[in-house]
Amino acid sequence: MRIATYNVNGVNGRLQVLLRWLALTEPDIVCLQELKAPDDRFPEAAINAAGYQAIWHGQKSWNGVAILARCGKPIERRRGLPGDPEDVHSRYLEAEIGELIVGCLYLPNGNPWPGPKFEYKLRWFERLTAHAKTLIGSGSPVVLAGDYNVMPTELDVYKPERWVDDALFRIEAREAYARLLKQGWTDAIRARHPGARIYTFWDYFRNAYARNAGLRIDHLLLSPDLAKRLKAAGVDGDVRGWEKTSDHAPTWIELGPAPKRSPRKTAVKKARKKTAAKR
Template sequence: MKIATYNVNGVNGRLPVLLRWLGESQPDIVCLQELKAPDERFPEAEIRSVGYHAIWHGQKSWNGVAILSRVGSIEETRRGLPDDPDETQSRYIEAAVNGLLIGGLYLPNGNPRPGPKFDYKMRWFDRLIDHAAALLESGLPVMLVGDFNVMPTERDVYKPERWMDDALFAPEVRAAYARLLEQGWTDALRAMHPDETIYTFWDYFRNAFARNAGLRIDHLLLSPPLAARLKQAEVDSHVRGWEKSSDHAPVWIELNDTPRRRRRGPAQAEGLAR
């Protein structure tokens, strides 16, 4: 099964790019962010025409998240995080799809830092961490997917020294991401590419994509049952080079139907031979 995340940066304005990528990549499940469209403007008919069901949580001009599926129905379980006092920002949607529980999210940017927007980001992150713990405790095959607006390490940002004061690279934000992983989540892309320079976002300015001056801010986090099934994780970086494309590229993983078999050590192999 192939699951993807894609910050489309305007689902209607970039609909031809989205449909082209869906046709080319054919992911089974997709989480979208930054729809920038109210619920009534979501292009359901066009997305259905290429074989996908959809649920969405829209907002005029800003934010907005959706989940698409071509492998069965989408049973929505939640929109918005628990105890969120600001329900005007559409940033989280959760659903059961084809045996998985998927939380699609668009974490706040937080700039400028310090300030109210950064404070809101950290409060939202805290609520996400609390909800993530409850999801893990369920024991279900769960993933958290989307634009986290976090570069977890210096390896995830071009010229990190230029980003020290930015809300995407702030020590508090990276520490919050580390706390999330410490619960037991696996960062799928980094797990499959532990030492590579790999980005998911390139600014429109200063020829960033051509220079590969990017950031890794789009993540797929897997609960232990799903981490055991992880087969592949990649970035469709070429999509960023298409005309009128988003400043993000789609990121996807492939899961095996069953957990990977662990390699036996010499002692185990000897024991089996007896």
């Protein structure tokens, strides 16, 4: 199974790039960010024609997230993070797809630092961490995929010394990411490529892509049981070089099959459910 995350930077303006990439790589599940479109402008017909069903949480001109699947329509579990009913930004969407729980997120950029936007970023991170704790505690296989707007280490940015006061590399944001991982999540790219400089974003300015002056800010975090099934992870960096493309590149993982449960364990589990239902 291949799961990907892709900040499309405008789903309608980059639709042909998205469809071309879907046709070439055929991921099973895709998390999209920065749709920059209200709900009624999401290109559902084109996505369906490409072989995918989708749910989405749009917003005019800004933000917006979507989850695509080839194996049936994702079953929505949640839109928006808990913890702040006044936060109406379209930044989080969660669904069940078969055995998996998939969380698609677009964490706030937070610039400029210091200031209210950075404080909002940290508050949003705290809410994500609190919700992630409930997910990892559920025992279900979970992937949290998206644009985290954080470079976790110096290995994830081409010139660390130039980014020390940027919201994406501030120590507070990096520590927040580290606290999230301590719950038991695995950063899939770093797990498969522990010492490599791998980037997922290249700015449009200063010829950044040609110079490989990139950042790694798009991440797929796996719950412990999914981490055991991780076979491969990478970035489709060539997509960043296509015409009229996003400034992000698709980032993906490949998972092996779920381990088969023994008939005895399955029978015991069913028996316990029946006993609990009678109480």
